[in-house]
Amino acid sequence: MNYLKLAQCFEEQNSSEHYHQNSKVLHIKNTIESILNNNTKQLLFLTGEPGVGKSAFLNYIEEQFSYDIIKFDIPFLEPIDFVKILIQKTQTEVANYSLEELIKQVISLYQNSNYIVVLDEAQLLSKDMIEIIRILADSKAFWFILAMHEHESKKILKEPQFTSRPHKVLKLQNISIQESKEYIFTELQNQNATMLADEIIKKHIKTIYKLSKGNMRVLKKLLFTSFLLIDYAQKNDKERYKNFNKCILTMAAIDNGVINA
Amino acid sequence: MHNFDNLQKRCKAYRMKKIFFSLFALIIIVLPIIALFFYSTQSEDSKSTIKPKTSKIQETNQTIDINTIKKHKTPIKIKKTAIKPKKTEHTTQTYALQFLVASKKNIKHIKQKKRYLESIGFKECQLSQSVIYIHLVCNESNNLNDLQKYMQLAKKHQLEYVIRKQYKHKVPQKEIKKPTPSAPEKQKSNTVLKVKNTNIQDLKKQFSQTPSYNIAIVIARNYFKKNSFEDAITWAKKANQLNKSNAESWLVYAKSLYALKKYDKAKQLLQIYQQYENSNEVQNLLKQWEHAQ
Numbered sequence: 173m174n175y176l177k178l179a180q181c182f183e184e185q186n187s188s189e190h191y192h193q194n195s196k197v198l199h200i201k202n203t204i205e206s207i208l209n210n211n212t213k214q215l216l217f218l219t220g221e222p223g224v225g226k227s228a229f230l231n232y233i234e235e236q237f238s239y240d241i242i243k244f245d246i247p248f249l250e251p252i253d254f255v256k257i258l259i260q261k262t263q264t265e266v267a268n269y270s271l272e273e274l275i276k277q278v279i280s281l282y283q284n285s286n287y288i289v290v291l292d293e294a295q296l297l298s299k300d301m302i303e304i305i306r307i308l309a310d311s312k313a314f315w316f317i318l319a320m321h322e323h324e325s326k327k328i329l330k331e332p333q334f335t336s337r338p339h340k341v342l343k344l345q346n347i348s349i350q351e352s353k354e355y356i357f358t359e360l361q362n363q364n365a366t367m368l369a370d371e372i373i374k375k376h377i378k379t380i381y382k383l384s385k386g387n388m389r390v391l392k393k394l395l396f397t398s399f400l401l402i403d404y405a406q407k408n409d410k411e412r413y414k415n416f417n418k419c420i421l422t423m424a425a426i427d428n429g430v431i432n433a
Numbered sequence: 434m435h436n437f438d439n440l441q442k443r444c445k446a447y448r449m450k451k452i453f454f455s456l457f458a459l460i461i462i463v464l465p466i467i468a469l470f471f472y473s474t475q476s477e478d479s480k481s482t483i484k485p486k487t488s489k490i491q492e493t494n495q496t497i498d499i500n501t502i503k504k505h506k507t508p509i510k511i512k513k514t515a516i517k518p519k520k521t522e523h524t525t526q527t528y529a530l531q532f533l534v535a536s537k538k539n540i541k542h543i544k545q546k547k548r549y550l551e552s553i554g555f556k557e558c559q560l561s562q563s564v565i566y567i568h569l570v571c572n573e574s575n576n577l578n579d580l581q582k583y584m585q586l587a588k589k590h591q592l593e594y595v596i597r598k599q600y601k602h603k604v605p606q607k608e609i610k611k612p613t614p615s616a617p618e619k620q621k622s623n624t625v626l627k628v629k630n631t632n633i634q635d636l637k638k639q640f641s642q643t644p645s646y647n648i649a650i651v652i653a654r655n656y657f658k659k660n661s662f663e664d665a666i667t668w669a670k671k672a673n674q675l676n677k678s679n680a681e682s683w684l685v686y687a688k689s690l691y692a693l694k695k696y697d698k699a700k701q702l703l704q705i706y707q708q709y710e711n712s713n714e715v716q717n718l719l720k721q722w723e724h725a726q
Contacts, residue, residue, distance in 0.1 A: 404437055413441075422447060423440040433447035 173365060175406065179399035181359050182392045191232040192358065192388075194351040197225070200342050201233060204317070207340055208239060208288070213312045215305075215337065217294075219325040220344035223389030226319040227292050229344060234290070239315070243290040249297075251304040258282070258289070275307060282313040290317045295324035306333045346386030353377055355388075356395065372416055379418060383425050390430060397424035528577045530555070530587065531597040533569035534708075543567055554586055561711045568711065570597055598678070646675040646682070653685045662689040680712045691722065 191197075204216065220226050227245075234241045242261055244254070255274045259266045262281045267273065289308075291297065297305070297318075309316050320328065322343070328334065329341065347355065353373050360369035372380070384391040398420050405413035405420075413420055425431040532550060535543055540560075547558045547569055555571040562568075572583045580596065587594050633655055640648040653668035669686035676682070683706045690699035700722060703715050 401437065401440070408437070410437070419444055419448075423444045426443050426447065427440055431447060433443045433450070 173368065175399045175403040178360065178363055178365060178368075179396050179403065181363055182396040182399065184389065184392060184396070191225075191228050192355045193232075194347055194354065196345055196347070196351075197229060197232070200229070200344060201236065203342060204233065205237070208237075208315060212338070213309070213315050215309050215334065215339040216315065216317045217325060217329065217339060217341045218317055218319040218344060219322045219341060220319075221322050221346065221387065223387045224344050224346055225388045226344055228388075230290050230292055230317070230319055237288070239286055239288050241288045241290055243292070245292050249301060251300045254301065254304060275304070279308070279311040279313045283311075285313075286315075287313075288315040288317060290319070292319045294318035295320040295328065302328075302331070302333070306337070309337065347388060347391075348386060349377065349381045352381050352384070352386065352391060355391070356380075368416065376416070376418065376421060379421055383421070383430050390428070393428045394421065394424050394430065397427050401427075526598050527573055527575055528580055529570045529573040529597045530580060530583055530594045531568055531570045532587075532592060532594050534566050535569075537562075537567055540567065543569055550592075553590055555583060566708055568597075640671075644671075644675065646672050646679065649675060650679075650681050650685065653682065657685055657689055657692075660692070662692045665689040678710055680706065680710065680715055684715065684718065687718070696722070 200218075207214075207216065218226055218229070230243065234243055242258065244257075249257075252271050252274065255271065255278050256266050258278045259274065259281060264277075264281060267277060269277070291305075305316060305318070308314055325341070329339075356372060356377070357366075357369045360366065360372070380391065380394060384394060398416060401413065401420050401423055402416060404410075413423075422431065426433045533543055533546055543560060547560065550558050550569070550571055557573060558569065558571040559573075560567050561570055572580055574580055577596070584594070584596075633652055636648050636652050636655075640652065649668050649672035653665050653672055656662070656665035656668060666686055666689045669682045669689065672679075672682035673686065683702065687699045687702045690696075690702065700719065703719050706712070707715050707719070
């Protein structure tokens with residue numbers, strides 16, 4: 173069995189083709205779709221703990237939705253650059269006006285369109301950026317989806333500019349043990365490793381879930397490192413570590429800082 | 434890539450740490466359970482054990498003391514706690530080595546012990562039975578010196594024992610005039626004390642000059658006959674203070690309590706005495722009371 177290949181399928185990547193759709197994800201996707209279809213343009217907040225899969229979800233909806241999506245992965249933007257990028261997306265030349273003029277231009281450009289502006293890691297946005305987003309949201313020219321960490325989102329959502337405006341908060345939660353099983357099984361089955369998937373689910377799923385606490389990123393990292401270690405053990409003839417076992421899992425957890433040893 | 438060997442070491446250290454903490458947690462949980470178990474077993478033991486203590490039954494201004502007797506669920510070795518009467522001038526004594534006091538259910542063990550004692554040279558080993566306990570007594574003798582070599586034998590075999598003294602009372606001739614024909618109960622030859630035609634006041638005067646068990650017990654008995662139970666108790670206590678091993682004072686005291694309808698206390702008193710001295714008369718009286726109730 174090629175453990176290196178198995179490791180690669182658990183490597184951290186945000187591409188939508190590797191995105192595992194569980195029931196919670198589908199529920200949030202449907203909720204967003206419903207809001208987009210039935211409500212006026214407003215702010216949507218996607219919150220969740222780090223590693224829960226917010227970025228992957230944004231990539232996923234980018235492909236799934238029929239709406240036009242403008243996605244910003246880097247939150248360290250200056251307001252003026254942000255507005256300019258939005259103007260440039262419409263293939264329109266940016267007039268060298270002041271920020272106020274640029275805002276007016278962008279609003280007029282998008283007024284009758286159905287664009288969704290998606291901002292990842294929105295908890296890192298500056299106050300000026302938040303202010304620009306508020307202004308643009310008020311213009312009803314865009315939908316905004318701001319993905320941010322659960323902890324910071326509480327503080328941001330308490331700001332008066334958001335509490336006084338219509339907005340929706342969608343929370344992406346950690347996966348359950350059953351969903352973990354499904355995810356591992358699907359991924360390994362895709363690599364023709366059904367027997368290994370069965371063995372892992374049967375013997376180690378509780379340990380894996382206990383270590384990852386349902387966090388997708390940690391779960392992936394654990395399996396990724398475990399398979400890399402097995403690959404190394406096989407190549408270096410380390411008999412005890414040639415198969416997936418609890419020891420390998422513990423080593424992977426130590427390596428990823430999940431266990432402090 | 435990964436430092437495999439380093440991870441291996443850290444993994445082993447982590448697992449050892451985990452095992453250690455699991456064991457520690459297990460000990461923390463199990464230890465109180467074991468302690469609780471031992472405590473409960475010991476408390477069960479103590480229910481069937483007479484601990485060495487001085488039990489005091491206090492009433493009015495007087496006290497009756499009972500010297501120590503030890504009883505265990507399993508047969509036990511008895512510490513050297515001989516009973517010392519305050520006054521022995523009017524008594525003859527027999528001595529014996531007492532090795533065991535144990536409950537009846539351990540009869541097998543006691544018999545084994547008896548055989549063992551006889552095999553190593555102790556003589557006339559007897560099992561004397563009380564209501565609850567069996568006493569294993571050897572080498573009964575009138576002279577304490579006769580026991581010396583057996584005491585050494587016991588020490589040689591590292592056996593613990595007590596010297597059991599039994600008192601047989603001799604009534605001073607001047608105090609005894611004639612046996613009382615109307616005595617309420619039969620009296621054993623060794624505890625017979627009969628005073629005839631003696632006025633209680635004279636006896637009291639006589640007692641104040643020379644305090645004696647015999648005088649006190651005659652006064653107690655007379656009061657008992659006259660249904661003056663409180664006075665009977667007072668004088669039975671006085672008699673008991675002078676000689677604790679004689680059943681008579683206990684009997685008068687217990688009967689008086691019984692007459693005053695203090696049934697439980699009366700029974701308790703006789704049971705305490707019976708644990709210490711095996712008396713058929715006391716045993717019969719206890720049975721009689723049990724049937725009566």
